Structures are given as structure tokens and as C-alpha cells.
Amino acid sequence: MTATGPAKATAGESNSGAAAPFPWDEVMAVGLGVLRLTPEAFWTMTPRELASVIAPKRARPPAPSARDLSEMMRRFPDPRGP
Secondary structure, X not given: OEOOEOOOOOOOEOOOOXXXXXXXXXXXXXXXXXXXXXXXXXXXXXXXXXHHHHOOXXXXXXXXXXXXXXXXXXXXXXXXXX
8 A cells, every 4th residue: 555545566476565466358259259360369479469469559640741742852862863
């Protein structure tokens, strides 16, 4: 317990400090149900591969505008052939 209330558990921990069991039901539901992976594909994935397909897509910076692209092409021209 902290001064402001009960301590929050971190990922993989319960409030008692013990490791929480792995959420197999939820992971299998996402992998086999939502992503529609075959059982073979699901069970051969590494945890990192599975996490990368489950995680939300990272935001990408916007593409340069036509004006910005023209300016970059003027400032940094491609070399001409021989």
C-alpha cells in the first residue's frame, strides 16, 4: 500500500507481488480468433513476433508535402549518370 492507496501491480505481477499467470486464454483468443492464425502458425511464433502483430500500429510521421519534396530534391539532387 502506498500513501495514496493500494499499490498498482506491474505487468506480469499480481498485487501480492507474485508473478501473475500468463493469460493464455486471451492470447489464444486474439491469435486464433481475431488474427485468424492457423494453430501451426500461432504455436511456432516467438513471443516477440506475436507481440508485434498484437500491438497497435505505431504512428508514422506524415509524408512530406509536394512543396517540401520539391525543396529537398532541389537541395539534394541525385547524381547524374557517367
